[in-house]
Amino acid sequence: MVSQPASRLGSLEALRAQLSAPAAAADSPRPDAATLADEFLLCHCTNVTAGEVREVIQSGEATSFDDVQRCTRAGDGCGKCVPLLGDLVVVELNKVTTR
Secondary structure (H helix, E strand, O other), rough: OOOHHHHHHHHHHHHHHHHOOOOOOOOOOOOOHHHOOOOOEEEEOOOOHHHHHHHHHOOOOOOOHHHHHHOOOOOOOOOOHHHHHHHHHHHHHHHHOOO
């Protein structure tokens, strides 16, 4: 067994604690999907922006939440973006259907 310096083990433990801590409180409000900038990084796991989601909906390539996920891969990682992604899909699909 290889021994590790105590300071290195302490740093690893601190990193583990930081990574396992929740990113935001469960009761923190979600951003308003209708006002997200196109550059807003919606899905950090797959690097999908709000603009990319809007584009696949406005082009007709996606007509449902499942279509958006298939086209963009948003929500395929950790899933933390799924509630906001769902909000954005509803907002954008409503825009398309009211034209």
